[in-house]
Amino acid sequence: MGNGSIWGVRSILAGQLNMRSYSQPTKYCFAAGHRSPYYPSLSLKKGLLFFGLALLSTLIFEHSQIDVTISNWFYIDGSWLIEKDAQPFRFIFYDFPKTLIILLGIYLLINLVVNKQPLAQSTPANNLLAVKILSGKINRWLLPLNKRELSFLLLSVVIVPSVIAALKGVTHVSCPNHLTIYNGDIPYLSLWQDIISNSRAKCFPAAHASAGFALYAFAYLPRFYRHKVKIIIAVSLLGWIMGLYKMLIGDHFFSHTLVSMWLSWAIVYVMALLFFRPIQAKPCNK
Numbered sequence: 001m002g003n004g005s006i007w008g009v010r011s012i013l014a015g016q017l018n019m020r021s022y023s024q025p026t027k028y029c030f031a032a033g034h035r036s037p038y039y040p041s042l043s044l045k046k047g048l049l050f051f052g053l054a055l056l057s058t059l060i061f062e063h064s065q066i067d068v069t070i071s072n073w074f075y076i077d078g079s080w081l082i083e084k085d086a087q088p089f090r091f092i093f094y095d096f097p098k099t100l101i102i103l104l105g106i107y108l109l110i111n112l113v114v115n116k117q118p119l120a121q122s123t124p125a126n127n128l129l130a131v132k133i134l135s136g137k138i139n140r141w142l143l144p145l146n147k148r149e150l151s152f153l154l155l156s157v158v159i160v161p162s163v164i165a166a167l168k169g170v171t172h173v174s175c176p177n178h179l180t181i182y183n184g185d186i187p188y189l190s191l192w193q194d195i196i197s198n199s200r201a202k203c204f205p206a207a208h209a210s211a212g213f214a215l216y217a218f219a220y221l222p223r224f225y226r227h228k229v230k231i232i233i234a235v236s237l238l239g240w241i242m243g244l245y246k247m248l249i250g251d252h253f254f255s256h257t258l259v260s261m262w263l264s265w266a267i268v269y270v271m272a273l274l275f276f277r278p279i280q281a282k283p284c285n286k
Helices: 003-023 044-062 066-074 089-114 125-139 147-171 191-197 207-220 222-248 254-276
Strands: none
Touching: 044 066, 044 254, 066 222, 066 254, 089 147, 089 207, 089 222, 147 191, 147 207, 147 254, 207 222, 207 254, 222 254
8 A cells, every 4th residue: 555545544534533523522620629511502581581471461461351351251141161179170180280390399309308329338248238229129219400500499389389379368369259240249459459458359460371381390401401302391281280270160361371381381491490500510531
């Protein structure tokens, strides 16, 4: 083989090596002591956008008859499409999903407490094997998530419905089935008039649907980033099914669920920003 051929082979190999180096993603390291997971597309502006959408939705529906028009579709001949507490609808769309989400919270708490605890150094050698076997069996039932991720999910499931429920106690908005326009005994007032009235009404935003929307948290786990859109679609569908049931029985207007969705999404997003924001990420030294 001549010198020209040898140099040709070398140049080809060098080119392939350069292509490989360009195709490999850059590895980033965090400052000492920081192991913060990285979510590539979080920003405070997007979080504020969700809060803005909640406010905008409130203002639009506050100064229009859209809510009443939509609820009229579900109120026929003096009654709602589904009678309140009628079975099996209540179990399927209220009791069952609510119970599942509560059980999910308990399961996440158990995962957080157990979370693959290291074996104690004081464990006797003759018991070490038995402890390892027992630990392995327990870990089968645990989620493959670290404590930061578990804490984020658990707090989302707890905080989102709690915040929405707290807002209900401030707005004092009545449910549709309590209004005179739907054979109730309370006049249909604006949001500001409801707040001033300081009544016992607690129907805005929608709390039941917010429990479903709280599951947006799964979309913001860094390990699930590739499936973010699918998770958001699935959670939105769940939340709206829960919200639609409450609309069909006259417990909520459309805007109650819509604002609940935006607020839930905003809360989850800001929490994700706090939990998974990268800290001084720099390319690792080779």
